[in-house]
Amino acid sequence: MSIALPFVVFLLAGAVAAYHRLRLAVWAAIAGSLLLACWLLGANPAATLVAAGLLLLIALPLLLPGIRKPYLTAPLLRFYTRILPPLSETERTALESGTVGFEGQLFSGKPDWRQLLSQPKPELSAEEQAFLDGPCEQLCRMVDDWDITHVRADLPPELWQYIKANKFFGLNIPKEYGGLGFSALMNHKVIQKLASISATVSSTVGVPNSLGPAELLMHYGTDEQKRYYLPRLADGTEVPCFALTGPFAGSDATSIPDYGIVAMGEWGGAQVLGIRLTLNKRYITLAPVATLIGVAFRMYDPDGLLGDNKDIGISLALVPRDTPGLRIGRRHFPLNNPFQNGPVQGEDVFVPLSQLIGGEDYAGRGWQMLMECLSIGRSITLPSTASGGAKAGACVTGAYARIRKQFGLSIGRFEGVEEALARIAGKAYAISALSQATAAAVARGENPAVPSTIAKYHCTQMAREVATDVMDIHGGKGIILGPRNYAGRNWQALPIMITVEGANIMTRSLMIFGQGAILCHPWVMKEMKAAQLQDPVQRLDEFDRNLFGHIGYAISNAVRAFWYGLTWSKFGAAPGDAYTRRFYRKLDRYSAALAVMADTSMLLLGGKLKFKESLSGRLGDVLSQLYICSAMLKRYQDEGCPEGDQPLLAWAFHDAINKIESALSGALRNFPIRPVRWLLWALVFPWGRRATPPSDRLGHRAAALMMTPCDARTRMAQGVFLTPCANNPGGRIDSYLPKVVLAEPVERKFLKALKNSDIEALEFPAQLDEGVREGWISAEERRQLEELRAMTLDAITVDDFESEELRSAGYATLYGRTAARTAA
Structure with missing residues (x-):
């Protein structure tokens, strides 16, 4: 043990210093003091001297500029200049046009959550x-x-x-x-x-x-x-x-x-x-x-x-x-x-x-x-459109799932429907938080180049998934178009949002990580600019400062990623309350993992990374989900940490963490250099993948919120048009929910009595008459059931047309032109 002790102390000192990002001189002083203590406490002298020699071999060249710059920095600068991928003027303009907000912290491996949580709550005048x-x-x-x-x-x-x-x-x-x-x-x-x-x-x-x-x-x-x-x-x-x-x-x-x-x-x-x-x-x-x-x-x-x-x-x-x-x-x-x-x-x-x-x-x-100027369309128009459709879809579909009954039960009580409704609710919560976060960034005067691409891609992708689940729950009600249909046109419109302002496939595989790796990284842009300076002395000085800052950052992130993975993110300082503190720790872990993966990919692949679109897309997914989680936690805090929203936050958060691990796993399994792949896997997943999709129990709680009048549901409905009126069938259905819930006990009582009776009436009004005469229900309860039947009928009724009504007004003209061309 006395032989190993100096080396263990040496490594532990380095790990602790790296985790806390202490300066090199501080690490050298701590390590030297601990090795001196080992010597005084009787550790093996030879081992202690060897460990001290290693400390001097590492620390002295790095701490002395007269040695470091000519013998380390200058050769690395020449190598860096050769491998630096060429940036076209177009790419340079795109990179320099954006500003960096909190997303830069997510690339740091050690996010300063105070920067996020201190931002003012987005409010209208x-x-x-x-x-x-x-x-x-x-x-x-x-x-x-x-x-x-x-x-x-x-x-x-x-x-x-x-x-x-x-x-x-x-x-x-x-x-x-x-x-x-x-x-x-x-x-x-x-x-x-x-x-x-x-x-x-x-x-x-x-x-x-x-x-x-x-x-x-x-x-x-x-x-x-x-x-x-x-x-x-x-x-x-x-x-x-x-x-x-x-x-x-x-x-x-x-x-x-x-x-x-x-x-x-x-x-x-x-x-x-x-x-x-x-x-x-x-x-x-x-x-x-x-x-x-x-x-x-x-x-x-x-x-x-x-x-x-x-x-x-x-x-x-x-x-x-x-x-x-x-x-x-x-x-x-x-x-x-x-x-x-x-x-x-x-x-x-x-x-x-x-x-x-x-x-x-x-x-x-x-x-x-x-x-x-592109950030306006990407940050606001498309994400906001997705948010409006998703939030309205969550509320109306929750009400419909409570009103619509099959086999004597609300369809929302069936686990298959409940699973889809939970996805709708969780993704609508995430879309709403993400769209508001990017709009708030623009309102603060930022030009959020990277968040705008994240918001455009993920809001529209999730909205398409929400629209599909909305259609599945509504079934025939969703596919029969007409004035009563509030789901079909939204489902048809979603592919349009996917294609505009940069097609989503290209946004994911080229833009999110492609811009983020340079614009959000705390050192890469600085190194690139330093390497292009004309004055040789200034170029060497600037590159030296940024290069060794980057090296220290990379070592720190490797240590932090491994420590959080080894401890399942159970330890470490984090903001938030007792409920959300664990969420922040998880994000700390995956921020460090992203930083390690990004640095390794850029170092080993260089300019080729631009053409590794699958790898770039997966790393972009990690950055995106980190940003989405940050937006959700900020929204949760801004709204006063409401306990009622916890199932929605938890469902969306666990869904995002599962996507992060899936993206990291895909990136690692397909990393082109096999030995590096193995090393990174051990670093990022020391115990293997642990994240799982949201549980059925959590999904049940999230879905129940959308089918029950409550504060969480009211917050979900804020900002969308659910006013019940003739031209808003979805708003009418949403407005029925409180009355439907109040009438359900009466309905159950009436149906139970009807089942156990010998009444021969087949029509519903006649059955109600018998129920009042037999004393099963009161006159007021009869009125409730009549109203429930009317609301249910309005909710489930679909439209029908004469064939002529479905023909385009220009049909005859178009048909005549086609016939004339055919005859000619």
């Missing part, structure tokens, strides 16, 4: 709440989604007028320019509420308030452009769209073939310098009704009219609809969700340089402008 309760509520009451999606394939004129008159297109436009001047959080709340009644309406309102002319003008427009266009956009005088995507440039927007040539042309009766545009765009929301088209194109100056640069780069311009040469094509029809969407084409479309967004100074800076 009194003016914003009044708008949400007033004009937004009224707009929801006016919506007849069946009329929009089937009869008109468009919003009715009165809805268009109401939206414009109440400045729904100017939510974010400052008041000085005629807008409402609301926060990004308010934008989220409005879209969430509208989406709970109609995806078509939420899309129509959401797009002008996300990536589009108004957003770009507010950030980059000239004073003249702002003064002219922003008031007209705010009150709906101008309806905007933004034309980015084309047939040959979808997710790869930097490769757009649309171009503009700098040339002289006529504008307003005078010859001016401008751009002649040739463009072919598709999937452009609001294009069929837009009066002002924002266009992204590559700008060329072959004649040198602006200078020596022939390829100026991606630029953005505003093109009025009536500009000669511009053509707005016929409408696209996206999955029975008929929001206005269509192609835009043009040849030799001349606009003056003054129509460039930001003027001539911003020519060629279009990609940067887009990257800096």
